Amino acid sequence: MNAIFKSSTAKPPANSGTTASSPAYIISGRVLIVLAICLAWEIAAITGYVDERFVGRPSQVLNALGRQIADNSIWPHLASTMMATLLAFTLGSLLGIIAGLTLAAFPTVDAMLNPVISGLNSIPRVALAPLFILWFGIGVEAKTVAGISLVFFILLITTRSGLKNADPDLLVMSRMMCASTSQTFLKVVLPISLPSIFSGLQLAVTYSLLGVVVAEMIASQNGLGVIVAQYTQTFAINETFSVLLILGVLSTTLAASVAAVERYVLSWQTP
Known part of the structure; x- marks a missing residue:
């Protein structure tokens, strides 16, 4: 027993x-x-199961990437895309968070502006990109604005939703404890909204890159989107995939960086 x-x-x-x-x-x-x-993929291309002229081969993609790195042709385009992406992500996130906090604090204004916000957010950015280029030229400004137009609405919506879904008892308790407006914001409102904000940031960092690259593919002086468009027009499939590989690595790195910051900032939360 x-x-x-x-x-x-x-x-x-x-x-x-x-x-x-x-x-x-x-x-x-x-x-x-x-x-x-x-x-x-490699086996299918070698055996002729798929046409290598249209899908390329991983080994040839790596060779193309090596040539682009060796002759330094990729670096100016990568730097231009990175700069515009970081600008779009930073500015769009700040503006979106501020707008979300403001609308959550003024429900009447939020109710009036909600149809306008939904309508603007539903416009395809591909349709707006030519307008941005017309207004701001083919420099870094147009593609940065294209990225901001995506990031702004993502952060606005996630920030506002996070505050709306917060427990109202916490706000009541802070008022009962005679907390000032700044104390309520820093100790209650901001911690409540941080998980939703970081969820938005995870999406925004990818969409900022997406908006920038789309604008570059339409018209720009330099950037990864520019050479993607050039390679596809000349049917340079392996070179196209090599740039797409760079974009994938770049997007993954940016998302991992945001996730690392989130883990550090929200380390106070119980798992």
């Missing part, structure tokens, strides 16, 4: 770090998935 009791209350074995939820396991799985896709 004692043996049965001891076996039923025995502690589970310690986590060895190789469980299915461990970071190393997840990263390994991601790498294997990417390698499997690339291998299948």
Whole structure:
């Protein structure tokens, strides 16, 4: 009987770090998935199952990327896209957060402006990009504004939603404790809205890059979108995929950076 009791209350074995939820396991799985896709792609192109002229080959994509890096042709375009993306993300996020906080603080104004906001947000940015280029030229300003037009509405909506879904009892308690307006904002309102804000930032950092690249593909002096358009027009498929690879790595890096900041800022939250 004692043996049965001891076996039923025995502690589970310690986590060895190789469980299915461990970071190393997840990263390994991601790498294997990417390698499997690339291998299948390579084999399909070599065997003629798919036409290499239209889909390229991973090995040739890497060769094209190596040439672009070696001759330094990619760096000015990468720098231009990065600068416009960071500007669009920063300015659009600040304006969107401020607008979201303001609308949440004034429900009547929010109710009046909500149809206007929804209507403006529903306009495809591809349709607006030519207007931005007409208004601001083909420099960094037009593509930055194109990115801001996406980021602004994302942060406005997520910030406003986060405050609207907050527990009103917390605000009542802060008033009962004679907290000032600034104290209520810093100690109650801002912490409540931070999770929603960071959810918006995760989307915004990707969409800022999307807006910039779309504007570059339409008309710009330089940028990754410019050379993507040039390569596709000349059917340089491997070179096109090499630039798309750079864009994918860039987007992933930006999103991971925002996630790292989120973990640091929200470290006070219980998991």
